[in-house]
Amino acid sequence: MSGGAAQRLYVGGEWVEPDGGHYEVVNPADESVVGLAPEASRAQVEEAARAAAEAFEGWSRTAPQERAAILDRAADVMQREFEPWAALARAETGAPTGIARGMQVGVGVSRFRRYARGALEPVERGLPPQVTEAGPMGRASVLGALEVRQPVGVVTCITSYNNPWANPAGKVAPALAMGNTVVVKPAPQDPLSVFKMAEALHEAGVPAGVVNVVSGASVEVGEAAVDSPYVDMVSFTGSTGVGRRIAEVCGRSMKRQLMELGGKGAAVVLEDADLDAAVLGIGTTFSFYSGQICTAPTRVIVHRSVYAELVEKLTGYLAFMKVGDPGVRGTVVGPVISGAHRDRVESYVELGRKEGARIAYGGERPVVGDGRGFYVAPTLLVDCTNDMRVVREEIFGPVVVVVPFDGDEEEAVRLANDSDFGLLSYVWSGDAARAFRVARRLRAGGVGVNTIGRNMEAPFGGFKQSGVGRDVGSYALHAYSEIQSIVWA
Numbered sequence: 001m002s003g004g005a006a007q008r009l010y011v012g013g014e015w016v017e018p019d020g021g022h023y024e025v026v027n028p029a030d031e032s033v034v035g036l037a038p039e040a041s042r043a044q045v046e047e048a049a050r051a052a053a054e055a056f057e058g059w060s061r062t063a064p065q066e067r068a069a070i071l072d073r074a075a076d077v078m079q080r081e082f083e084p085w086a087a088l089a090r091a092e093t094g095a096p097t098g099i100a101r102g103m104q105v106g107v108g109v110s111r112f113r114r115y116a117r118g119a120l121e122p123v124e125r126g127l128p129p130q131v132t133e134a135g136p137m138g139r140a141s142v143l144g145a146l147e148v149r150q151p152v153g154v155v156t157c158i159t160s161y162n163n164p165w166a167n168p169a170g171k172v173a174p175a176l177a178m179g180n181t182v183v184v185k186p187a188p189q190d191p192l193s194v195f196k197m198a199e200a201l202h203e204a205g206v207p208a209g210v211v212n213v214v215s216g217a218s219v220e221v222g223e224a225a226v227d228s229p230y231v232d233m234v235s236f237t238g239s240t241g242v243g244r245r246i247a248e249v250c251g252r253s254m255k256r257q258l259m260e261l262g263g264k265g266a267a268v269v270l271e272d273a274d275l276d277a278a279v280l281g282i283g284t285t286f287s288f289y290s291g292q293i294c295t296a297p298t299r300v301i302v303h304r305s306v307y308a309e310l311v312e313k314l315t316g317y318l319a320f321m322k323v324g325d326p327g328v329r330g331t332v333v334g335p336v337i338s339g340a341h342r343d344r345v346e347s348y349v350e351l352g353r354k355e356g357a358r359i360a361y362g363g364e365r366p367v368v369g370d371g372r373g374f375y376v377a378p379t380l381l382v383d384c385t386n387d388m389r390v391v392r393e394e395i396f397g398p399v400v401v402v403v404p405f406d407g408d409e410e411e412a413v414r415l416a417n418d419s420d421f422g423l424l425s426y427v428w429s430g431d432a433a434r435a436f437r438v439a440r441r442l443r444a445g446g447v448g449v450n451t452i453g454r455n456m457e458a459p460f461g462g463f464k465q466s467g468v469g470r471d472v473g474s475y476a477l478h479a480y481s482e483i484q485s486i487v488w489a
Contacts, residue, residue: 006038007038011048012051018038020038020041021038023036023217025092027091028334029091029325029334030372030373034091037215039216039217042220044214046224046230048212048214049183052181052230053154059181070205071176072112074204075109077200078108078196082105085196086104089165093190095326097327097329099334108169116177118177118477123148123149123178124149127147129144141489144489145487148485148486155233156231156234156235157235158237159187160237161188164191164193164194168194172184172201174479181211183213183228184211185213185225194215226246234255234257236257236258236260239261239262259469260423260466260467263295263296263462264392265444266416267281268412268427269301270431272430279317281428282297282314282400284297286398287321287333290376290397292396298395299391300402302405304404304406315360344396345399348389357390362380362399364377379399381401381402413442417441420464420465422466424444426452427448435450444462445460445461445466445470446458457474459471
């Protein structure tokens, strides 16, 4: 199937025509049609969940070595098709070529490799024996115990639009490695790449029903994938508002949940920080997926003594960030995913102006080429206060807000923690001990100290309204498993 062909659903090991026809997938860079995505019916989603349930018994009892081999073969297919699939990812998402190659398809390949190894990780752990005295429960005995991680069952994976390779790979690969079966519901804006992942698994020999992919622009498709009685767990990446509604549905039947939700990352810049290093880290907000990433350091909290200098350096950094067609060499900032989202981001910039923030850079819609495409100017809002909506709400675009503070690190911690979100935060300081002291007090699932880099074996997830559960590395294997105890005399 080429990127421009009318895509079919993948259900029960077969490519199936969608009941709801097709809808257009639009290239955010020039508004051309990338391809036609299938619109599944509720009945087809239910059929996919049933197929996954029927395949679970056999797949969960498959030898770990066989599961590992299938994941590795799928990664081989992705590597073989790397160039055309990276071009498709760029067209669907509007990501610059380097991002589409390295951070989308490239990360997809590496995650399948990682969880091919993960399938071989031990799932049993012996616990210390317990000596019990004779009593009402029986004779004196020595009880042994074993902790066993078992697959959950059928997992619905609902993926985000900002990365149609890394995000689904980070769900599908560990879920399969643990012996679960999956129903994947990709984001409606860029689902075609996820079907390519299904093609790779199909060619790799994954048994029928183990992997199913259903898509659609209608909310009904996602709802059916969540509330199906065949589904045991929902893994979701997206907004906190949608996550909250999914949690309510899951609660009715006690479905397990793994949720990576919104973020408003605090970047605490203390007076002894290396400002050039801080600017390089904060600047990734503008260039990485055009700010459409929940881990970005979008909320800068900087000591007043270095505030003016940091703002000056950030403004100078922005001047070198080329906004343009993601397929053109030298482009740093591509478009956002849609016209509706561009309007949303721009409305926040205007809101910040009305709230009293000053636009130090950006704020005007850029014109690229013939004027088509969903481009947003990288924007720096300064002189902000913590009560502004632009400071408190997730904008999900190339917009950074800067809040100065006058006190000590106590005030910095208070401002950073004064948020509904708690995914990733950051601290920049020339004193490592001080930076770690502040980091431990931040209410966030992860904290970067003088870096925005991530260790891909470290647990990933959020405090507060930024999510439920942890994944990445071996933690993802744990997330897609239930713990069983076996006790013997």
